[in-house]
Amino acid sequence: MSKLLILAVDDSPSMREMLAAVLRDSGYQVVEAEDGVKALEVAKTSSIDVVLTDQNMPNMDGLSLVKNLRSLPAYQDTPIMMLTTESSDEMKQKGRAAGATGWMVKPFDPDKLVRMLKALIGMKRQGA
Amino acid sequence: MALDLSRFAKAFYEEAQDHLSAMETLLVAIDAGRGDDESLNALFRAAHSIKGGAAAFGHTQLAEFTHDLETILDRVRKREAALHKAMVDVILEAGDVMRAHVVALDTNTPPDAAAMEEIRMRLVDASGTEGEAITIAAAPPPAALEDSDDDWLAADEDDDDEDFGFFTEEKNEEVKEAAAAPVIEAKATPEHAPVVDATSIRVSVSKVDSLVNLVGELVITDSMLREGARAFDYDVQGRFAEALAQLERNTRNLQEAILGIRMIPMSFVFSRLPRMARDVAARLGKDIELEIHGEETELDKRLIEQVTDPLLHLVRNAIDHGIESPAARTAKGKPARGHVRVGARHQGGMVVITVADDGGGLDRARILQKASELALDADDSWSDADVWKLVFAPGFSTSAEVTDVSGRGVGMDVVRRNVEALGGAVEVDSVAGEGATFTIRLPLTLAIVDGMSVSVDGEVHIVPLANIEQSLRPADGQVSTVGGHPVLDLGGAYLPIVQLNETVSASDAANDGLLVVLEADGRRAALRIDDVLGQHQVVLKSLEDNYRRVPGFSGATILGDGRVSFILDASHIVNRAHRKGRTHARHDPALAA
Numbered sequence: 001m002s003k004l005l006i007l008a009v010d011d012s013p014s015m016r017e018m019l020a021a022v023l024r025d026s027g028y029q030v031v032e033a034e035d036g037v038k039a040l041e042v043a044k045t046s047s048i049d050v051v052l053t054d055q056n057m058p059n060m061d062g063l064s065l066v067k068n069l070r071s072l073p074a075y076q077d078t079p080i081m082m083l084t085t086e087s088s089d090e091m092k093q094k095g096r097a098a099g100a101t102g103w104m105v106k107p108f109d110p111d112k113l114v115r116m117l118k119a120l121i122g123m124k125r126q127g128a
Numbered sequence: 129m130a131l132d133l134s135r136f137a138k139a140f141y142e143e144a145q146d147h148l149s150a151m152e153t154l155l156v157a158i159d160a161g162r163g164d165d166e167s168l169n170a171l172f173r174a175a176h177s178i179k180g181g182a183a184a185f186g187h188t189q190l191a192e193f194t195h196d197l198e199t200i201l202d203r204v205r206k207r208e209a210a211l212h213k214a215m216v217d218v219i220l221e222a223g224d225v226m227r228a229h230v231v232a233l234d235t236n237t238p239p240d241a242a243a244m245e246e247i248r249m250r251l252v253d254a255s256g257t258e259g260e261a262i263t264i265a266a267a268p269p270p271a272a273l274e275d276s277d278d279d280w281l282a283a284d285e286d287d288d289d290e291d292f293g294f295f296t297e298e299k300n301e302e303v304k305e306a307a308a309a310p311v312i313e314a315k316a317t318p319e320h321a322p323v324v325d326a327t328s329i330r331v332s333v334s335k336v337d338s339l340v341n342l343v344g345e346l347v348i349t350d351s352m353l354r355e356g357a358r359a360f361d362y363d364v365q366g367r368f369a370e371a372l373a374q375l376e377r378n379t380r381n382l383q384e385a386i387l388g389i390r391m392i393p394m395s396f397v398f399s400r401l402p403r404m405a406r407d408v409a410a411r412l413g414k415d416i417e418l419e420i421h422g423e424e425t426e427l428d429k430r431l432i433e434q435v436t437d438p439l440l441h442l443v444r445n446a447i448d449h450g451i452e453s454p455a456a457r458t459a460k461g462k463p464a465r466g467h468v469r470v471g472a473r474h475q476g477g478m479v480v481i482t483v484a485d486d487g488g489g490l491d492r493a494r495i496l497q498k499a500s501e502l503a504l505d506a507d508d509s510w511s512d513a514d515v516w517k518l519v520f521a522p523g524f525s526t527s528a529e530v531t532d533v534s535g536r537g538v539g540m541d542v543v544r545r546n547v548e549a550l551g552g553a554v555e556v557d558s559v560a561g562e563g564a565t566f567t568i569r570l571p572l573t574l575a576i577v578d579g580m581s582v583s584v585d586g587e588v589h590i591v592p593l594a595n596i597e598q599s600l601r602p603a604d605g606q607v608s609t610v611g612g613h614p615v616l617d618l619g620g621a622y623l624p625i626v627q628l629n630e631t632v633s634a635s636d637a638a639n640d641g642l643l644v645v646l647e648a649d650g651r652r653a654a655l656r657i658d659d660v661l662g663q664h665q666v667v668l669k670s671l672e673d674n675y676r677r678v679p680g681f682s683g684a685t686i687l688g689d690g691r692v693s694f695i696l697d698a699s700h701i702v703n704r705a706h707r708k709g710r711t712h713a714r715h716d717p718a719l720a721a
Contacts, residue, residue: 011173012140012143012177012180012181013139014136014139014185015177015180015184017139018136021136054180056173056176057173081292085183092295102292102294102295103293105292106180106183107180107183107184108292112292116292119294120294123294
């Protein structure tokens with residue numbers, strides 16, 4: 001079984017690198033992007049299995065990225081998680097409206113991230 | 129899971145400082161009335177990113193502090209709160225405290241928790257007070273951060289207590305409909321936002337320096353090869369000669385490319401000016417407008433670092449001593465707001481940095497008076513240009529009162545010394561009532577010197593081309609003796625003649641060999657040499673690093689034949705020659721080779 005390819009989107013290099021390192025350590029393949037625009041480009045040229053995106057980014061924020069991804073045929077069902085420091089109901093509603101699969105509060109500890117991913121992938125298999 | 133977070137912490141510290149610099153630039157721009165919604169958003173994003181990183185790396189106090197700041201900035205960007213001057217002041221200070229905190233974390237020293245708490249209280253206080261609100265333009269609309277147009281669906285999280293959750297499938301159906309139309313909301317990167325360029329990498333300066341050193345060695349090896357090849361017969365060895373020429377070209381290109389890595393834009397130091405100018409002007413009750421040009425001009429990193437203090441000093445000085453108070457300016461019929469213009473540009477292999485103000489200009493009478501108090505050699509008959517040079521004399525300060533802004537008059541001579549230590553020069557031009565312009569000239573890099581190799585008493589020395597005005601074989605009667613010192617008559621100007629080896633008598637010095645007219649610090653002197661050997665680009669090796677500082681020489685280099693050659697410090701030689709000419713100094717060990 002080939003490794004799942006995860007797209008990690010965050011404008012902060014340190015956060016992005018840390019996220020990528022946790023994911024790689026857990027046996028996933030990772031591609032990184034620094035904002036929504038770059039993420040969209042990457043998504044169009046590679047087959048991404050899971051997207052993890054920050055909300056506050058220059059050029060294109062996380063919500064807009066989710067909306068744009070959902071408009072692409074290849075990303076109708078791809079799990080997209082919003083990683084956000086804001087876990088308000090309002091933020092969750094916006095995430096849901098944009099088409100995100102779920103949300104996760106930043107900062108997170110590495111174990112929780114991996115638990116979340118396993119739950120996500122389990123859910124996807126069930127649905128498929 | 130065992131994951132070492134510390135290796136990302138370093139990246140976070142650097143990043144946080146970049147964000148703090150960006151915040152400062154944005155705040156100063158907003159304060160000056162050049163802000164818009166996008167600057168407010170960028171300001172918020174910077175604080176937000178710092179908070180996120182601080183929390184992720186477990187720096188609770190920094191995260192909480194930034195959270196409070198972020199909350200205020202969020203209200204401002206949503207136009208729920210106005211931004212007034214007092215708040216800008218506190219936020220700027222908050223940035224300073226955050227920077228100090230980050231630096232402390234980075235260097236493993238305990239951060240000043242009390243200072244941070246104090247500013248936090250003031251931050252909260254300031255956001256509650258009223259003041260004159262700063263006008264911030266509403267355009268362009270902050271599309272990327274605007275609320276989505278879709279109808280909000282009821283929240284239905286799987287689990288309220290968890291740190292993550294998924295939206296249910298059935299809701300996603302609705303969502304997909306709502307999101308059917310593609311929304312492209314990409315925008316050009318705002319001018320002042322921190323640009324994270326994915327195509328660049330961070331490399332430690334020591335790695336680049338070791339490349340610079342290695343390529344320097346390669347240049348020397350290349351010269352040695354070519355020197356050695358002279359022994360060959362070029363007709364027979366044509367292809368070898370061709371290969372050698374190619375090696376030389378490639379070596380030069382490689383050297384240029386590597387030195388290019390060290391080049392960074394002047395914006396590195398210019399970005400600090402608006403904040404400093406704002407603070408200084410506020411403290412002195414002056415109204416100034418700072419105009420900056422040529423931020424993109426590139427210069428060697430070490431030069432930029434070392435010219436930073438002199439440059440900051442010149443700008444402080446322009447505001448403190450140059451620009452008059454608003455009342456005085458109005459009385460003179462000038463606009464109340466003073467103008468300080470800082471610029472950088474490339475000019476003939478040098479970088480020229482100027483600091484110009486439209487203040488009162490230098491005061492000739494007061495400079496001369498001060499010069500006589502300090503027992504400096506000065507005379508009312510001197511030209512303006514010569515009088516202005518006095519401000520660079522040690523201990524010179526014309527400010528009537530010593531202010532805490534510009535220090536205690538130790539400024540200008542330190543500026544001059546620092547600039548000259550970099551192989552540069554500083555000069556000033558002034559028009560009474562219209563302002564003064566200080567000009568700093570610097571070489572592009574410290575690593576390479578364009579020089580002429582000359583032989584003196586069997587030794588080969590390098591004279592920097594930048595300091596050579598001409599070389600000549602003196603005609604009969606062109607050399608004479610004034611006050612026991614040999615001088616050269618150059619079109620009516622009498623220049624002192626210097627020899628490196630003081631044991632050679634003056635008449636020998638004058639009659640034998642060639643003279644090279646050196647120019648440094650606006651003065652000239654003629655150096656006696658035996659012969660001109662050639663012109664080279666030499667790789668400068670620091671004497672301090674490899675041996676010790678030797679007055680009269682700015683460094684050393686290795687010649688093609690493997691011999692070590694000293695690079696003459698023209699400024700030192702010219703100044704010694706003039707001092708000696710005046711004071712009839714005895715044997716000067718610094719100039720004795």
